[in-house]
Amino acid sequence: MENNKVNAQIDITKEICPMTFVKTKLKLETMSSGQVLEVTLREGEPLINVPRSVEQEGHKVLDIHREEGDVFKILIERC
Numbered sequence: 001m002e003n004n005k006v007n008a009q010i011d012i013t014k015e016i017c018p019m020t021f022v023k024t025k026l027k028l029e030t031m032s033s034g035q036v037l038e039v040t041l042r043e044g045e046p047l048i049n050v051p052r053s054v055e056q057e058g059h060k061v062l063d064i065h066r067e068e069g070d071v072f073k074i075l076i077e078r079c
Contacts, residue, residue, distance in 0.1 A: 006075070007035035013042050013071060020046040021053045024076070028059060031078045036062065043070045050074065
């Protein structure tokens, strides 16, 4: 989604649950409301758990798309 300016990025493709969400949450906590975080992760547990968990925390998942193979990018707006 090009209209969303990405303010920060993290790559959690080498992490395993629950660290995938922990690292995402810690990064979001350093950001201001309305800023967008781009998270690079692998499909499977991280792709299921990270979007669900950030939404439970009150943030907004703007986009999820496949990069290549089993690697995805998620755009999350800090709320």
